[in-house]
Every structure is written in C-alpha cells, then in structure tokens.
Amino acid sequence: MKILIAEDDPVSRRLLEATLARWDYQATVACDGTAALDILSRDDAPRLALLDLVMPGLNGDEICRLVRDRVRDSYSYLVLVTSRSQKSDLIQGLNAGADDYLIKPVDPLELKARLNTGRRILGLQEQLIAAREAMRRQAMRDSLTGAWNHGAILDILRRELARAMRDGTRLSVILGDLDHFKRINDTFGHLAGDAALCEAHRRMTAAMRPYDMIGRYGGEEFLVVLPGCDGAETLQFCERLRGHVADTPVGHGGEAIGVTLSIGAALHDPDEAADAETLLQAADQALYRAKHAGRNRVELARALTVKAAV
Ligand code: GH3
Numbered sequence: 001m002k003i004l005i006a007e008d009d010p011v012s013r014r015l016l017e018a019t020l021a022r023w024d025y026q027a028t029v030a031c032d033g034t035a036a037l038d039i040l041s042r043d044d045a046p047r048l049a050l051l052d053l054v055m056p057g058l059n060g061d062e063i064c065r066l067v068r069d070r071v072r073d074s075y076s077y078l079v080l081v082t083s084r085s086q087k088s089d090l091i092q093g094l095n096a097g098a099d100d101y102l103i104k105p106v107d108p109l110e111l112k113a114r115l116n117t118g119r120r121i122l123g124l125q126e127q128l129i130a131a132r133e134a135m136r137r138q139a140m141r142d143s144l145t146g147a148w149n150h151g152a153i154l155d156i157l158r159r160e161l162a163r164a165m166r167d168g169t170r171l172s173v174i175l176g177d178l179d180h181f182k183r184i185n186d187t188f189g190h191l192a193g194d195a196a197l198c199e200a201h202r203r204m205t206a207a208m209r210p211y212d213m214i215g216r217y218g219g220e221e222f223l224v225v226l227p228g229c230d231g232a233e234t235l236q237f238c239e240r241l242r243g244h245v246a247d248t249p250v251g252h253g254g255e256a257i258g259v260t261l262s263i264g265a266a267l268h269d270p271d272e273a274a275d276a277e278t279l280l281q282a283a284d285q286a287l288y289r290a291k292h293a294g295r296n297r298v299e300l301a302r303a304l305t306v307k308a309a310v
C-alpha cells in the first residue's frame, strides 16, 4: 500500500520510513508541506498520509483543509503527527479534516494499528464507490438485454445530436422493431421470447462499430444512434442489422425461432437544425412503412431517401 510521509525533521522521517518499509508500505517522502500537497494532488497519489503538524511551506492542518476542499472521488486518509506540546493544535487539525493523529515519539504498535484503521476505512470507501457504480449502471441499463434503457439512450441521442450540430457532422437515428413478436411469445412462450430478444440485441451489437449506441426503446423495439454516416452508409448499416437478426433462426430449448426485424431510419443533416423528437418521429414513420410493406425490411425517412438516391 502506498503512503506519504511528510516530515521536515530528517531523523523522524527516516525512522518512519524504515518502520513502514518493514510493514510493506511503499512510502513517498516529502520534506515540507508544499511538496506534500503536490504529491497528494497527483492522480496516482497515495491515499494514506502521515502529515507532520508543523512544517515549512504548509502545516499539516493546512494540507488537510486544502485536500478536503477539492472534490474528488477517492478519499485520502490523513493522519497528523505532532509533538506533545502541540496537542492543543490538534483540534484545529481535526477540524481542518484530519482523520486521526499520533503523538511523537510515535509508538510503532500504535502507528500500525492506526494505519490499519485507515486502510479499513479506505477499503469501505472503495466498496461504496463500487456499489454506487453498480447502481448507476443498473439505473441506465435494461436488465434483460444489457442495452441502454429508454431514458439513457434518449440522453445519448440528445448529447450526440448536440455534438453533431456543433461539429457539423451527420447522425442517423434508427428504430428497429422485431416482427410479429407477440406471435413468437404465443408460440414458444415468454421465456423463449426473452431469449430471442436478448439474441437479437446481441446480433445487432455485433453489427455495430464501437462508437454506435443501442438502447431498448420499448418492449421489442430498439433505438440505434449512429454517428457520422451518410444516407447510403446508413442504409447499408440498417441492412446489415436486419440481416444479422434474420439470417439464422434463434435456438432455444431445442426450437429454432425465426426472428425478423423491421427498421426505420432518419438522418440528421448537418445543414439543418433538428431536434431528437423530430428525428425519432421521422424514423418511426419510416418504421411504420416498413411494417406495412411486409416487415423484415428497411425504410428510410423520406428526406433521407432523396439524399441517399443522389
Ligand atoms: P409487429 O410486427 O407489428 O411489431 O408485431 P408485434 O407482435 O411485434 O407487435 P405488438 O406491439 O403487437 O406486440 C409486441 C409484443 O412484444 C407483445 C409483448 O408481449 C412482447 N414483448 C414486449 N416486451 C417483451 C419482453 O420483454 N419479453 C417478451 N418475451 N416479450 C415482450
């Protein structure tokens, strides 16, 4: 575990360094407060620090205050080290954000125990961050397929559209709806329907580039946000999506389930201002035409058809 020793007195510093090395700490040393703050400000800073209370440059309590003032994801566990005569200053140090303190001369067993407390707290904080990340992911992902959920893919669409308008680049909005899915559920059961839905999503993802994004827009309807493609490329991409889903039946419980996908696509033209709703509406109308023209096919929004044909 990495640790910072900030101590201006060379004898105390070396003593701490030698003691911590025996316990497998990788110590970085600072001889004054400014250097200590510098080290604690790095991205890969030690998260555990022993800070002498009185040092040139910055005192230990001042370092605590400056570290706590920064908004950071990872926590630093800060232990002030002080001589007995400075004990009254400790309250100031704890108020400034120190987690703990040690009195010089430092008793090695006490040092070890207090650092163990620090490690335990840092461990708990890591678990909290991991739990928060898992919840954030859960809040944005569809639990069945793992695709972005409705809210998240709409946020992505709005963000990508803003970027496309700023950069003058293209953006395609693609709605894909599985055909006669009710029939699949009715014939093979709801679990088989779930499996077909997951497999369709997996196949669509396999047809995408790393920076294309797919979300579950509704029950058996997916929204794909495709940056940087013109009409012809969008059409080609949609045909690839359609083919990936339809070409091979989905195997489930010994059954071969034929799944097909109807697609409607709309393209944001960099010369025109458009909002997400208008694009979605255009893609939805195209999807409606794909359904009515027999399903398992791709239709482009009318404006796009003209441009794609040019
Ligand atoms: P169309 O070709 O016109 O889209 O016909 P469809 O049957 O796919 O469309 P409809 O809107 O009539 O029915 C959609 C079906 O999708 C009904 C619904 O039960 C099913 N569905 C939606 N979400 C899920 C899901 O998470 N799992 C399963 N198994 N089925 C789902």
Ligand code: MG
Pocket (backbone or CB within 6 Å): 007, 008, 009, 052, 053, 054, 055
């Ligand atoms: Mg000192």
Ligand code: MG
Pocket (backbone or CB within 6 Å): 177, 178, 179, 180, 181, 220
């Ligand atoms: Mg459907």
Ligand code: MG
Pocket (backbone or CB within 6 Å): 177, 178, 218, 219, 220, 221
């Ligand atoms: Mg539908």
